[in-house]
Structure formats: C-alpha cells, structure tokens
Amino acid sequence: MKVKNLIGERFKERPADCVTDSHAFMVRGGYIKNVSNGVYSLYTPANRIKRKIENIIREEMENIGAQEVLLPEVSTGSCDNADKPLSENADCSVSPVTPGLTKEGTAVHLVREYGQSYAKYPFVIYQFKTEFCDKARPGAGLLGAHQFTSNNAYSFHASQQELEEHYEKCREAYDRIFSRCGIPEAVTVESYIRAEEECISHKYMLLTPAGEASVAVCGECGYRADMDSAESVTANAIGIPIGDLEEIYTPDLSTIEDIINFVKVPAENTCKAVVYQKNRDDKYIIAFLRGDLEVNEYKLTKAVGEGIRPALITEESGISPGFIGPIGLPPNTEVIFDRSLRETEYLVAGANKADMHIKGLNIRRDYGEAVFCDIAKIIDGGICPRCGKKAISVCRGIELGRISQAGTSFTKALEMQYTDVNGESRYPVMGCYGIGIEKLAASACEVCHDEYGPVWPAAIAPWEVQLCCIRADDEETGTYGEALYRRLLREGIEVLYDDRNIRAGAMFADADLLGVPIRIIVSPRNIKENLFEINSRDKKISLKVGEEKIIDEVKRIIKAIPIN
C-alpha cells in the first residue's frame, strides 16, 4: 500500500470536539470518520488494526479450545450494558427476528442438542458480531461508539467447578489478549450479574482518566470493584448520642448543606431523602441515606426489585420537597433505608411539612421496624468492604471486556439439559465472555501514544514497516525506493510506502500519525552513503545500516519487538 493511495486524510490540528487523545489521533490520522452521534466509519488503517485484534483473539480463543461460530443478530439493544439489572437487559435484547431469544439464547440454541450428554462437556463457542450500544459517549470516538464489533464467547459446563476452571483459563487468555494488544496494565474488577442466581463476574478495566466508568480501588488490599458492585461500608454509630425528637423551624433551608450549617450537626447525623417513582405504577418510593452519601441507582433498582426513575413530585402527592423525612409521610409512599442509617441513633431529617425539620430522630425508636439495604455509592476515601481500611479511591477506567459465570439461567430459559453419569437430567452452567474490538484499539492508542500520534504495539499495528522515500521525484531515489518497497513486499513484510513528493517534515508527521512501529528512510543522501536509517516509532531503536543488511535488520527488529 502506498500512502498516496491511502483513502482518508491526515491533519495537524486537534479537533475541538475530541475529549480523548485516542479520538483526536484517530480523527487526525485518518483512521475513523464520524458519521453521526457516536457512529463511525473505519478507514483502512483502523480496519487493519481491528482485524489484527480479531486474529489475536481468535488465536487465544482457539488456544483454550473455543470454536468460532456465527450466531444471528437478535436485537439492536446492548446486553453487555452493565447499567441495568440483567432482567432488563434480557428484555431489551428480545428480537423481532427471533422472538424471545436473547443474545445468550442464540448461543444456547446452537448447542442445545449437541450438549445432551455429559461426555461432550466442556465446550466453548465464540463469534465476532456487530453490536449496538444505546448510549454513545460524545467526543470519545471509538471509546464510546454506538456501533462496535464484539467478540463474544460462551462456555458450557457440566459443573460449577468445571466452569471455574475454564473461567480461570479464560482470564489468562484475556490477560494475554490485552497484553498482546499493548495493554498489559488491564486489570479485573469485581462485578456481578444478577440473574436468578447472583453470579460472579469481572470487568477488565484500563484505569485511566479517559475512561467512561468509575471503579472503586482499595489502596491497601488491592480490592477493585465497579461502582454498582462495590459494597458501601460506613463506620458505625458515630457522632451525637441518642436524644429527644423535636421539630425545628427551618425556613428556606431545604438542602442537606443548609441543614448541616443551621443545626450544626455532622453530615453523618443527617438523613437525606431522594424521591423516585416506580416505572410500573408511578408509585413514589423514597430512598433515605446518610447526608454525606449518594444513591447508586443500580443498587437501588436491584433492592426495589423493579424499574424506577427520578420522581416528578406533584402537589397532590402530599410530599414536601426539601423537607422529607421518614416520619409522617403521606400514605401510599414506600420508603427504603440505606444501611448507613442503621446504627446512627441521632438524626436530623425532614418533618414532611413546609419549612420544618426534626432532630433527635432515632429510626428504631421513632419509625419502628425498618429494612436497611445497600443503596449508596461507595465513596472516595471510604471503607474497603474487603479489608475494612479507609483506603478506597474512586477512579475512572475504560471497560475493555467482561467475563461472567452466568449459572444456569440461560440454559434453563431454553430448557437445555444434559444427562449426567447417573442418567439424570441437569442444566449445564454457562460462562459468558466479551470484548469490544474497536474500543480495545482506541484503548491501545490511549496507552501507547506520544505527543505526535499513536505508537501502535507491533502486534496490532496497521503495517509493520513504513518506508519513507524523501525526494522520490529524483529518478535514482524513486527507483531505489520502489525497488526496496517491492523487496520488502516479496519478503512478506507488511509495508506502507510513502513516495509522495512532499517535504520530509510533513512526511514524518504523517508517519507519526500512522504509528507504524518501524520506519525506513530512503533519501538521495543515504543512497550515496549506502547507509539507511531505520527507526522505531517508539524512538527506542535508531540505527543506520547498509543496503545489504536492510531486510535482515528489519526482520530482526520485527522479531525483537515485544509482542508478549
């Protein structure tokens, strides 16, 4: 391929709407083009990177015994979307084409008859497929695209132990995949999928401020979890001892901050209210939690057991916004308490009438029997649910992939059973595994770039060598360059040849944006000297060799570049 024929445009200025470096470089380098909000076309370099990533995944999947298949499209909804409980995801992926069949369901459907005897287990299938995500992330490019290529694998097992063994193998395969793609620092964080059983799941995250997701990380014990899975642990019964319940006049003081300042109690002794409505019947449900905490709506949805939305509080509801508390709520209002309120014996809360609060609230004494759930977000500086130390930091990350032990919910849904050694019918347990290809490419770019452009890891670089011919318009130089280009091609080396008649600076700037690992420079001068420059894009290698050694040297460098 010659640069002059490479469709796409490269340019210098960072587009104003790019919020991540990978997006900016991929637009500037002619990798992608924005079609509409979150929808991108891939030019040749990006498509080549995508295919190399796919082939790495193929190798690693085949290596752990998985077989590539192709399952039909069932939906335009995203099912890897962790923002919703699984039950909702399952709904969103029901297809007009294959009624009642989820994405996982198509996998079960394919192997249902094959997997009728225990002797066939374990087995694993995988595929590549275009998927759609409801929410594109504006300005993030391929890190937050509406459409993407997904690698999904499904493993089937005759026992939980067998699943756990494969799960470990798959973790290792995923580690190798991310490593080979230039992201050895990808880490797993705990996550859960909520099917009828609560199942173990891990997300592979690249921790970076460019990420779309928040992750809780413990600086002491290494605990890592996504925000929806991280248990919020609060210190016990701190602050003010038990007291009398009394009303206080708090005109115009409707926020927690106002109350804290006015009553002079710590935030830990206030009871905050957040009002939701159930999607099903519009009924109000009020979440109470400690004033210093925030609601995690995923946890709340799970605790409530059905879909909810932030409330629109009407006058008829009888709810007094800004002055809501557990005592004296209008009838027909449901409440849910966060566990942070369980041990606190003195609280300031709303009085459920305008301009009034109560202080000295003791939930057990004044409200009675209450159920406490974990509905709060884990906080930066909070207590680690594993080691108990105050060492949680909340940081951002890119979700690169996800592996889950999915139990029997999908096999049960499609009545897939096998006969075990004793002749009894059993439901196989499943593992589900997924990686987003374009997002992985963009993440590699986030990790591997300098100020001039991407520094593609050799294993996924669009080409192995970029041959830059300075003054290809000079007959000797042009002929020499073309001959070397042909020679590299004959040797089976993937080479991108730049023989445009432009100045060296512009040529190198383009080469930097294309991020090809090895660069060979041909110019009238080095032909004269019979010394050709070979540089690596990461600047770690820079040498001059004679003509007779170029091919060997390039091959040596290709072999030497760590591809993990």
Added chain:
Amino acid sequence: MKVKNLIGERFKERPADCVTDSHAFMVRGGYIKNVSNGVYSLYTPANRIKRKIENIIREEMENIGAQEVLLPEVSTGSCDNADKPLSENADCSVSPVTPGLTKEGTAVHLVREYGQSYAKYPFVIYQFKTEFCDKARPGAGLLGAHQFTSNNAYSFHASQQELEEHYEKCREAYDRIFSRCGIPEAVTVESYIRAEEECISHKYMLLTPAGEASVAVCGECGYRADMDSAESVTANAIGIPIGDLEEIYTPDLSTIEDIINFVKVPAENTCKAVVYQKNRDDKYIIAFLRGDLEVNEYKLTKAVGEGIRPALITEESGISPGFIGPIGLPPNTEVIFDRSLRETEYLVAGANKADMHIKGLNIRRDYGEAVFCDIAKIIDGGICPRCGKKAISVCRGIELGRISQAGTSFTKALEMQYTDVNGESRYPVMGCYGIGIEKLAASACEVCHDEYGPVWPAAIAPWEVQLCCIRADDEETGTYGEALYRRLLREGIEVLYDDRNIRAGAMFADADLLGVPIRIIVSPRNIKENLFEINSRDKKISLKVGEEKIIDEVKRIIKAIPIN
C-alpha cells in the same frame, strides 16, 4: 481440530423441510442450524468456509486496488433487493441511526473529503457487513437467508470511461472469485438499476433449478437478462384484420380463457386487464396487455413511476371485475397499455358492464391516443430482444452477486464533488458491487456435491485434510494416528482428525458430509503394511503410500488440486 470436539451434529436422513440439496447437506453435516424462519446460526465448518470465501474476495479486491474499510449499519432493510425500483430501496434503507443516509451514502460520506481533487481518482473501498433481507426463502437454507454477510465494494471515478474500465476489472475479479469458489459457470445477466439515470448493471447468476430467480436466456445469441430487465418483444399485428366494434353478451365468462373459447379468437387478439391501486392515494390503475402475457410488476411500477399494489375492487369503484376493458371505464381510473397491444388491430375486451364484452376493438380508432409501455413479462419461447429470434427460454438461477454502474445519483445526493483538471466542480460517478457470502457457500455446495455430501472446492473447504483413524482405541493405531495428526499440523496443513471409536462406515459417512478434499486413512492393517490410503473427496485420486511419503504426497495433492 478433532471431530469428537466439533460442535454440531451429523445425521443421515434428509430433513423434510429442505427444498434444496445444499440446505439438506448443510443441515445434515452440522454446518448450520435453523433459528427461526430464514435465520441460521453457523457452526464451525460453515464459519470456516465463510472466512475462506471472505479471504478470496479480499485477495481479489486488493488485487484491483480496493481498500477494506468498515461502514456503519444504516438499516435493517435490504438494498440489493432487485425486486423494487432503486428509489424504494433507498427509502427502505434509511436509518434511524444515520438519518437520510443510504448504504451507498455511508460509502460516499467516508470518501467525500478525500475525493475532492481529480488527482485522487479512481479509488475503491470495500467491506464485509451483516445484511438483512426482507424475504427469506423457506426451505432454501443459506440460499435464501434473512441474515447474511455481504461484501460490498464502491468505486469512485472522474469519468464514465474510467468507471467502465474498472467495471471490466471488477467483472474479471468476480469471475475469478466465483471460479476459485468452485463456480466457474457463474454467468452475468443484464439488469438495470433505476436511479435518476438508467444505469448498466449485471447480476452474477448460477443457472440451476435450485435458484430463486428467473432469468431469460436466448438460445441463439447468448442474450441473458433478469426478468425485470428483459424487454418483452411480441410479434406485430398478427391475427384478425380490423372489424366493427360490437358488444357481445358473455354471461359468466370472466376469464381470458373463457372468452377465447367463446368468441373463438386467438389469445393474441384479446385484451386482458389487471387492476392495481397506487399506494399513495389508493387510486385505481388498470394495466391492459395481450391475453397471452403476464404483467411484470417491477416494470409496471417503473412505468407508473410510483408504488402500486394489487387492487381491492370495491362496489363503489364502478369497476366490473371480469369485464374490464379500455372503453367506458369509470372516471378517475388510470390506464396503462402494454406494447403488445400497440400493433393489434382487432381485440376482444371487457365492456365495463356485467356479463358484457366488446369485440372488434381497435385501440387507435376507438380509444384514441394511448401510451404503450413495456409492462409484460418476457415469456418462455418468446422473441429475443437482442437477436429477434424466437429463442428465449426462461430458467431459474441463484443470484450470486451484482455489479452496477451507478452514475452520479449517490454522489449528487451527498453533494460529493471534485475539482477537475480545469478547476471545475464535478460529481464523481460510482460503481457498486456486492456478493453474499453464505449464499456463495451454499451455491458452491449446490454445484459441488455427490449423493453423500458436499465436495468442497479446495480453496473454500473447511479443512484441507481429514485424517480418519480406524480403531483409535487400539494403542498402536491410536498413537500412530495422533502422531500423524500432530505432524500434519506442524507442517501447517489444516487437518480435521477423527479418532472416534466408531465403525469405519459411520466415520466415512461423516467425512463425506464434511466434504474435506483429501482423506487419509490410518488403520491397524495399513500400519502393518506401511501403506496408507489417501483419497480425494471427489474420488479422482486414490492411492496408497508408505509412511515416509505421506506428508509430501498430501502437499503435492493440495498443490495439484485446481483452485483456479
């Protein structure tokens, strides 16, 4: 890969619902599984065939200078669907994701800025993408699937001549692709796409009774066209000379056949009416054509210039079903005449009142100025529009691909312009090219099979070699087989190893269904004799070689098998 781990099931009985051989073999051989009407999952062997076809297409596309890209999904409607005029197709492919953008539009969008100067032309992009077809063909398997993988290429040119040159190159590339996939007999048939310009288009057809489409072929001059494009030519002014117009009482005679028998005129002297309604305003439009011909609704739609449907004739309409003719129709009824009526001077037609017909109708004399269009189907035994001989036969075929000269309609729609040598702005002309991958695989199976299963062409076979080990349970034989399997793998040969403990007949039946080109048989006896059988699936090669020659012999055969 070992057969015992190959997910999927093979069986003997032809499923009752399979109307094509390829479907039956692909179901029986564990290639595909039906998910719902026209929707299939692909098991590993089918997926491997699919990937090999894709790689052949990649090679041939790169060979003519095309670059692989990835364009976003814009629709779930099919746009290669030739049953509708292009304007309708364009509508069906408008996306909720990318409003107003057709499939071709995404291609134009990608290169719009790149192609601003004449110096960049020509250039070609291609991609692979899942597509959806409205109409699945029941029982036809991958020959008529609702979902399929499509290869689409788009070429951009600064002149019609340049387009025509590339069109020829692409024709040759397509010829090579179909040849390499085992279908050298694929032929082009003329077709048209109707954009704002009428453009040349060709469909690649495999003529076979298993096909879904009808094709008109001239036995004399080699003219071939699809039914929608084949001009219907009728002999001139045959039959009865001009006569008086008179009404005849025809009680209960409402079909053309009834009238022919009653009035005793040839079908060529009758005027048949077929009633449609316009989709837009429900207005009636009546198509008149010679009694021996049928309406081609695609041509009719094109002639009418808007969407139509078969009519629901109400009493209020004033139309007398069974007795419709050109004279005395209710007002507000549009008519359209087929060209077959143009030269006929004596016609029998309906009288537009119950139980009455007219005879002696002369359209010019009695109806007046009429516009005649080609709205009839070309017929078997009809006149060839090219050579004029009565040598047309209508046969069935599978549409494998399509190439079109699309003019400037897509570039105009997206205002893509380039500056020509003289500094003037011009719209580039486009070529559009497409192949359905799974359909090509199934077509190869239609062409290349015997009574026992597919005989996959070497270039697209799922594996190169199937190693059958009879009595792998015998220690010496099992060890020998395993060692040979490893050796073949090390030599880079794609090998499928069957070491199941089943009888030879069952093993060979499975091997026949998997259709792998070369079969090696290991058994206790041939180990003892040091003579191993190597057979080709097409039965053309059958030899015995000593152990030391196996690898060389296999490699020689792989090289020798014609892959075009």
